[in-house]
Amino acid sequence: MRPLKLTIAGFGPYAGVQELDFTKLGQRGLYLITGDTGAGKTTIFDAITFALFGEASGGDRSADMLRSKYAGLDAPTFVELTFAYDGKEYTVRRSPEYQRKKTRGAGTTRQAADAQLTYPDGRVVTKWKEVDRAVREVIGVSREQFAQVAMISQGSFRQLLQADTKQRQKIFRDIFGTGLYVSLQEELKERTAQVKLRRDQTAAGIRQFVESIVWDPEDPLAAEAERARSGELPTAEVSRLLEELLTRDTARQEELTGQSSRTDREMEQVVAGLTQAQARRRAQQSLAEKTGEEQRRTAVLAQLTAAAEQARATVPEQEQLARQIAGLEAVQTDYDALEQKRRALQEKKQSLTQAQTAKQSLERRRAALAAQLEDMTRERKGLEGADADRERLENQRQRLNQRREQVLLLVRDGKALDRARQELERLQQAYLAAARRSDQLGRQYDGMQRAFLDEQAGILAAGLEPDMPCPVCGSVHHPRLAVISQQAPTEADVKRAKGDYEGAQKQTEKTSAQASAQRGSVAAAESAFREKSAALFGEMPLEQVPAAGEAEAEQLNGQLQTLAGQMARLEEQTARKIQLDRLLPDREKALSDEDGALTQAQSQLAALTAAARELADQVAAMEEKLVYPDKVTLNREIQARRQQLEDLKSALTRAETAYNAGKEQLAAVRSAIAQLKEQLAETQETDVEGLTRQREELLRRRGDLDARSKTVHARLTANAAAREGIAKKAQALSALDAQYAWMKALSDTANGTLSGKDKVMLETYIQAAYFDRILDRANLRLRKMSGGQYDLERRKNASDQRSQSGLELDIVDHINTTRRSVNTLSGGEAFLASLALALGLSDEVQMSTGIHLDTLFVDEGFGSLDSEALNKAYLTLAGLTQGNRLVGVISHVAELKEKIDRQIVVKKDRTGQSRANIVAG
Template sequence: MRLHRLSITAFGPFGATQEVDFDALSSAGLFLLHGPTGAGKTSVLDAVCFALYGAVPGARQSPGASLRSDHAPVDLPTEVQLELTVGGRRLEVTRSPAQPRPKKRGDGFTMEKAQSRLRGYDPERGWHALSKSHQEIGEELTQLIGMSRDQFCQVVLLPQGDFARFLRSDAEARGKLLGRLFDTRRFAAVEERLAELRRGAEAKVTAADERILALAQRIAQAAGPAGAEATPIAARPGEPGLAEAVLEWAAIARSTARERLGIAHRVVAWAEGRQREARHALDAVRELARLQQRYEETRLRSAALEKRRPEHDRCQEELDRARKADRVAPALELREEAERAHRRAADALGRARSLLTPELSDAGADQLAELESKFQQELYALDVARQAEERSARIDEERVRLNREAQADDELIREADVWLADWDTTRAALKGRIDVSQEAATRAEQLAGLLAPARRRLDAAGRRDALATDVQQAEERLTGAREQELDARKSWLDLRERRLRGIAAELAAGLVAGEPCTVCGSADHPVPASPGDGHVDRATEERALAAQQSAEEARARAEQHLGLVRERHAAAETEARGDDPSASSTVAELGELVDRLTGEHAEAHRLAAATNPAREALTAAEREHTERLEQRQQAHGRMSARTAAREALDAEQARMEEQIAAARGESPSVAAHAERLTRRVARLADAAEAVRTEQDAAQRRKEADDRLSDAAFRAGFDTPEAAAATLLDAAAQRDLQHRIDTWQAEAAAVADRRAERDAREAAEQPTAQPSSAQGEFETAEWLLREASSALAAADERCGELTRLSRQAADEVRRLGPVRQEYERIARLAGLAAGTSADNERKMRLEAYVLAARLEQVAAAATARLQRMSSGRYTLVHSDARTGGRRAGLGLHVVDAWTGSERDTATLSGGETFFASLALALGLADVVTEEAGGVRLDTLFIDEGFGSLDDQTLDEVLDVLDSLRERDRSVGIVSHVADLRRRIPVRLEVVKERQGSSVRHRLA
């Protein structure tokens, strides 16, 4: 994979569009990416990662963090565009994160969704679009690169801090990093799957043992006394021998139950014979007692029947007379109905005559009908006069309505005249409100332009004051660091001088008799030098040197920190003063300025907010002015029309008054006169109808009397009253018939029972005694029930024991394969988890795979580490156990000068840097092979060079320069000043107030 061109717009610290030409930088093979702290060196690498994976590395992608530059204009969108060659294809990927943009209509912002575009280059067609889908582009690039984002950030963007921690960390931390890079989750999944299978198999074995024990408990319950006497089972679920003990115990319980079943059969046979004999004796005694009681009941019923015979004869006679009277009942009902109709007609006639005049109290129906016709004709003649009277009343109502409308129009005209008189004043006031609001809006815009810089100056002044304290503290720390460095250097030089003075004794300590001296070459050593007082050995000098180097590093860090704090303080001071260097910049003064501008802006904004309401009020007032003019003109027209209508109504009403006066006579109105005639006609009609109805009812009553007398004579009664007294309703007749039938049925039943011969013979024998026979039978019955219950229980016990024993045997057979499977899986799970005794080093499966990867990484890193350390150091993988922990991920360094092997955590600062650099490059090679051999032509190394001395730095740069042999280009990200002299091709990131920018230095 080779990077060609990177375009960054409004991203991170870059407020405008910046172009990075990687082809020009890569031509030299090794280039430097440098700039002051906070300028944006790492942001260039973040942009590369964002273009490829849509996210930036590590914590910089934390929730709430924004990739958009604070220096960018609001109308400039954030965008990263990267052109690269990967997998033999030239591609261009463009990404924009989710970001706010100004609304196209109105004020404010709206959130723009994240966008991605991918283009490909074809020599024939040129650039052409491939996809705009986030998912498709991500899958395409990940497949071509062959690495995830974590792997890319660890392999292409080599973070030295991570690998320094890797060297000093324990096995668990190394396992997490290696597992993330080499994706060994499948091996961890195998461990978890084996553990899950072991737990499942163990649960199955335990469940099967528990089922067998449960069956044993059920067998004990079913066995009864035999189960209580048996020896208890000592084994527990999961222990061997449980199944055999349960089967043996079940066989003993079955044998005992079968013996008890045979005894129960013999006892039941004896109880059944005794029970049959007792039942036969009890049945004979009960039959004799029944016949004797039946005979006595027949005798008593016959005597009671003879006592009720007179009552039976009386009921029969009464029923016969009632049936004769039923033939007279229709005539009686007809007579009663005719009598009721006559009384109603007479009452109605009396009421109708009471409403007539005295002279008509005895008038007949014809006379009353004649008077009714006369008054009806007079009523017909009043219809025309009634219509005239109704029209006159409506004219009065219309006149009232016209007067009411005239009053309303007069009020409307007065209100319109009053409102229109003030129209000019109202319009001028509304236009004045609009002018004031518009002036306030202009003032609010001006104040908003002043308020934002004032707030930024206030924030900068606060930061400046806080940073002033930081500057003072940093200067004090730097002074202390310099003093410590001078003391450490002085101590080291003193010890070095003392060691050189006594170097002869140190060399003499290494002399061996018969071997040549390393100084003079002689094999004779007559007088070897001996150490004097205050002798300094090599280890003491090296410790002093290490202390001096540590003090020097602390002084360099203090100088770097002081420069950073001073730079921040100067930037805050410049921002606090603003465009006018002579302006006041204290926090109190700036606070008062911000408060004053805020108050003025709020007041102006409040006045400006009244612009639209004032315009709406003016529009509404003009609309009301037009409407009131139209209403006043329409009211004047309606008043003229009402005057003409009132004159026409007066003329029409005068003509009708003469006709109405002639028609109403002495009545107050025509309607009242017509109502009086209507009541008189109705009374005459009702009286005539009542006379005719009364005459018809009297005639029907006379006819009903004649029919009743004839029906009573034919039925055999002397008078109709006698027939009426004999009548009975249907319920009474049914009651008499029921009593007669009951007596006759009882007589027939008694006659039948008196004819029974076996009852008469039983009555002649001695009285039966069934109680003693019943007691004997109950005793035999109880004995049989007890014997049968015992037999059923014994039989059920045998069947239940047989069934449960069969189930236990089935469970034991099913348990065999399950236990074998559990033992096999448990062995595999223990080996994979590192808990088995067969796994001597207690290494988990995932750790074993990662150990192999770590061994490959150590071998690849050693090739470069030896060049960087002039052949002194070699990285080796160690699988030894330390501190009782599991083995597998140890990493040691072999020192060729001493021949000792030690942990990588013991390396010094500079040694840790080039060891971690070698480890990072080796890891890049191994991960590249793991990813399918994808060629990585562009690498970046981030920081760490400040800890190297000149010689080591030259050796490290030689190793990095050797990467060009494979046509690779390496970018070093550092702010170390000495690297600018050693590396001529540079990409400089410049920090400015309007945002950072990049500059290419190609020579």
């Protein structure tokens, strides 16, 4: 990647549009970015990084901090970079989110962030994330990788030099993409843990089966079984023990089964004898009961015979009631006709009442509609002028609003001018204080310098010896030696005073520039404020303008509020007029409809009156012919006679049914007595008590055998399940033990956790290979810059075997033949080592990834180097330009300004804004 043209607008200290044509710097070689402190040199790097990746070059500057504080509210903020990659030109343009002036009305609004990338073929990609993805596809690096490889910003040099293994792992992971090895390490660790879990679960399953083994406490194998349950026997011995226990319990089960069969046969004989004895006893009891029942049922049958004869005597009365009921039922239809006429008359009367009520309601509704139509017509006529009044008030409101906005804007400008004046006064006071301090420190420095020089004679005299020539005048006689004052300053005191004085001078210059810039801002603001004030208030003293503006704004607010109330009332009147125009035709049609409905209701009322009179005459004629007043009374009489008939019939049926049942029950009892007598004649007496005692003994014996059999069966079931479970899990455990052994060794190796070995993970091992190649490249430059004294070397053996290692870095001193930590290097030595390492990293990334970065940016101070080291660093950077590589360096060092003739010079004007110019040399 090579930048061709950079355009900056409203970005950092660059308020206006700034263009930098990098093609003027040539295709290769060094160029210098120089200028005042804080002028915006690093901002050029920030702009390139922001254009490519949407972020600044330094991690402490986010995108929302890049809007220029000097840019006007209507000035845009953007960065546009045209760059070449692989022989093709691309243009990327980005704008951060910022506040800008509204296009309509006063105030500001949010300008959303935007991005756009134009390909060599004219194709355009928009949207922030899509441009991020497209730029990375083109140049092949992320912002973090770009910062490490192509743009080495302030503070980044020593980060890689003095990092420990964990820090370098993170750096290399981002640059070389070794995260996939971490994923492999974690996958191995996770799978090993899963195998161990299955292995432990299988072993626990075997222990559960062993703990489930049961045995007879009297068994000779009981002691050995206790040892197995306690975990003292190996799995093979436990399996053998289970086989013996199962063999013994199987034999016991067969023996108990035989005893149970013999007991069952004896029980069958005893139960048969008891059953026969119980049957004879029940037959004897039943015979006695049936004989008594025969006597009772004979007496009951005599009573039932008399009741049946009495019920048969009511048959003639039943026939007479049936004839009476038939006669009454014949006249029921006459009463039905009467009831229909009565219901029809009642319905006509209800309809007549409803018709009268409807007619009265129609009359009231028509009167209300007529009155409402008259009121609405009168109201509509009174609203004719509302539209014209509303338009007149709207024009007046617009004029008042425009005047109020102009006045309020002038008041805000006045307050801003007051704040600017206060800031000017503060800066002037700061300048005066800095000037006084600079003068004071200057006088102190001059006094200490003179006192120090005055004391040099005393220092020289202190070193003279008798009869030895003076190094100044050559005399061997020293009649009166100068004496050193106890209050004389040391050389260090003089240097410290000089440094304080120079720092104060710089602070004075800085505050003077700030006050001067603020004075210009105040003058411009006063001129603009005076012009706006004259336009609004005429020739009024400026100090009276704010109060006059606020008073007029308050007055205008009151007028606008009054006007708003008037307009609201007119709005209501206009809305009411529109509503009446819509409602009046509806109300007129409704009144016409009501007139028609009223005429129809009068006709219907007359027809209903005539029909009701005719039905009343028909009902009166029918009532004179019938005996009972209504059908309900007739039905009650029919129902009473029917009930009487039903009662007589039911009594006859019940009497005959009871007689027949009594006769059948007496016959059944006599038949049962004959069967019981025959059954007793066929059986003999039995010893029931003896058979009962024999059965109880057999039941006790069978219960004991069942209990013992259940115990043996439970042991057989549990131990057979344990034998099968142990056999299955023992085979699985053997396979899991073998799998876990090799998987743990592989996981520990990959994760660097092998006992007694250096803690080097797989990712670290891969990164170490990259690191060794980086160090090979870095040492080519470090040897030149250090005169062959130093080499960087990766530490092969860890200082301890408890923490992660493999990427620690030592410095090898070939002069002293020592090896030590890079943290022991002095400031200048550390800078050279850091620079060499950063350049080695840049070379290795481009070689190993195939990325082409034809430009290198270095933003780092060179002030810690002496002249010789600075010259070597310069030669090293100059050597990077071979192969058409362009290297940009930010520095304040004067020697570099003399060595590098191609420069980007950044200057800050009195207002604090910056400009950059390219000097091609």
